[in-house]
Amino acid sequence: MQDLLNYLEINKNRFLNELKEFIAIPSISTNPENKEDVQKCANWASDHLKNIGMTDVRIFQTEGHPIVYAEWSGAKGKPTVLIYGHYDVQPVDPVELWESPPFEATIRGDNIYARGTADDKGQVFIHFKAIETYLKNYGSLPVNIKMILEGEEEVGSVNLPKFLKENKELLKADLIVVSDSSMFAKGVPSICYGLRGLCYMQIDLVGPKSDLHSGSFGGSVHNPIQALAEIIASLHDKNGKITIPGFYDDVLPLTKKEREAFKKLPWSDKKYAKELGVRELYGEKGYTTLERLWARPTLECNGIWGGFTGEGAKTVLPSKASAKISMRLVPHQKSAKIAKLFERHIKKIAPKTVQVTVRNLHGGEPAITPIDSPGVQAAVAALEKGFNKKPLYQREGGSIPIVVEFKKILGLDTVLLGFGLPDENAHAPNEFLNLDNFYGGMRTVVHLFNELPNYLKK
């Protein structure tokens, strides 16, 4: 193992220069004018994977941008890890806010700045170098490796599910590892083991059949904005709990171990409130902020509209009012079931004075890879060795749809081993990757490959 760590240390500068080449290709998947760059970037990754010693390297064309596949399967009888990442990047506008050119990786302080450094070329590259380290030093790896790199992550992974379905056999593995997220904070290595799901609804209310004059008609009919406000206000009780019957039925309660793990994370409600610009936080009573953000379901109004919204004073009693309301779900809530409970409840509480329509616009399932599962435990052991620090456990409040697809289509759990930082400007100007995390990430992945066979028994 020391040989491997020495190899990483000796080749630091070369690695940086190679990453700069990878970064320099403007593989912006959403811009039609960058279509050739995206293909060029897939070719670069494919060539690089061949150079570092991956054996079966292929480019799969899709209806959109290509998927790069690579495999090394020389560890007979050992587990197989499927590494997922993406080589496409976000647009760079507003380009004038970048302190150095977005596709010229530039080191300032402890960070390397450029589009794609954190999201996700830099993190993909960490895996490239961990693999290279084994293959150049020992000619072999302690685990079998499969890798898929997609070129459409930033445009919604539109062609990935089809690829997964058509290549189930090829993608057979024991665990998925994704490095496309962030650590909890700088100097706080952490492992993310849970994601929330989503159930996104729209409510449309119609009161009188046309807009009315609020003077001539005010006092005779139920204003649909008022009716909508009354419905929305009733969806939380005074303890911040959601009032939809059955809503919490399938919620997996937080374990004592999880609650203790979250308490170990460096956190200040006061600092957080100040950063968001609010005087007081709000949420479900009986839970800490991190528990509410990660492990408790929520209901948010994403938008509301109705009546006159211009400048000045128009005395309209509107015919219609609408709201977009979404719920973040936690294991083991199911998006379709929650949509039904929501619709039933809204229709039940809507007054007879208005007509109500409820629509389900979008949904996604929550995901969890329990903290005592073998994959998570292997990652924790690797992180501790890679960063010389006991890693902490976290979840994420948002959703990562591909994690759900991996579970659904391939039947595999995902370990989210992120080396970014929360303030890395992933979709903004001056995106960066911290260099300590870049090198610590390589050490971690080298250790991960070494640890995995101890945890994942074949």
Added chain:
Amino acid sequence: MQDLLNYLEINKNRFLNELKEFIAIPSISTNPENKEDVQKCANWASDHLKNIGMTDVRIFQTEGHPIVYAEWSGAKGKPTVLIYGHYDVQPVDPVELWESPPFEATIRGDNIYARGTADDKGQVFIHFKAIETYLKNYGSLPVNIKMILEGEEEVGSVNLPKFLKENKELLKADLIVVSDSSMFAKGVPSICYGLRGLCYMQIDLVGPKSDLHSGSFGGSVHNPIQALAEIIASLHDKNGKITIPGFYDDVLPLTKKEREAFKKLPWSDKKYAKELGVRELYGEKGYTTLERLWARPTLECNGIWGGFTGEGAKTVLPSKASAKISMRLVPHQKSAKIAKLFERHIKKIAPKTVQVTVRNLHGGEPAITPIDSPGVQAAVAALEKGFNKKPLYQREGGSIPIVVEFKKILGLDTVLLGFGLPDENAHAPNEFLNLDNFYGGMRTVVHLFNELPNYLKK
């Protein structure tokens, strides 16, 4: 009196032809290209007033369109009535929906169709002919008459208050009569004796200082749309009463006589609900629909907005949410006081989790000319004789700002003696005036001039 009524009968056709001339001038005050037509129409009215025998007839130029003034003051020792009307009209778009040309008065069935027939040339013309009837037959009137006809009613009477202030002495009178509204229904002569006022507010809430991702942040802060919904929902109690402390303090209660008078009006809640397209009406418990519309204050949401309002599902936790909320006021509520009560209450109930701004955008006072006041009683006596039917009492839910200006600047009560009908298309294609109301209106005004000295003692 019979001579006068005979005169009206004999000259019916001539009157119609004269009205057609008045109508034919397209005095659309809002269109700059009709500016000369508006002046031409003022000239026509001025000439006509001279022809029928008014003595002091003048045109006052304003910064906008001119005001026509006319006077006959030969009834020494008798009261003076100030008649207000307007000779400007609404635009005619969409012109293709008119069944006959908008400026060619055309009789179909019992109605005369053209722009301005009801609003307000036809009703102004009723007064012209009542005056003519006296002066041509007797050479005198039983009351002194002053008349102001403005050319900017359809653009907000912008220059009228200045004219009133500058001509207080000239406009000295005992009562104002305005014929620019509708009877309760066809065949139901009625007198409108009260109008509601207005207090129009805007609430702006700010939660987090910028829009947040509802996945990453949902569960930690108070969503400003939710907070706004909670505020709005709390503004009415379960009986439909407004919960702002002090809101009802200055409300003049309905008298037994008024409530009985409203009950005599032909009205069906069921028919009204069907016309508006609602299954059930809504409002303050303990009052009939007409009472709620006319004599009870209300609070309506005129508009609401916040967050994502486009197509689809954007998972935003918005920074801001706003609402426009207006209150219709009844005598003796004061708009400025209600604005203060509203602001104080909203600031008190707004949670600490959001920042709230409350602004007063617009206001106007309610007005009432009590049903047992001399002017109203004279009008009732005249209406009964003019239409051979006991007239009924009504109020209006909306506001007529000039009525408030008349009271404020000239210190005079206004009697609203409308001869239109509720479905007269005043601001739409195919505006009409019912011919029974046209002739009944003339008889009524002839009787009104005769009755006024009995009621208004000098």
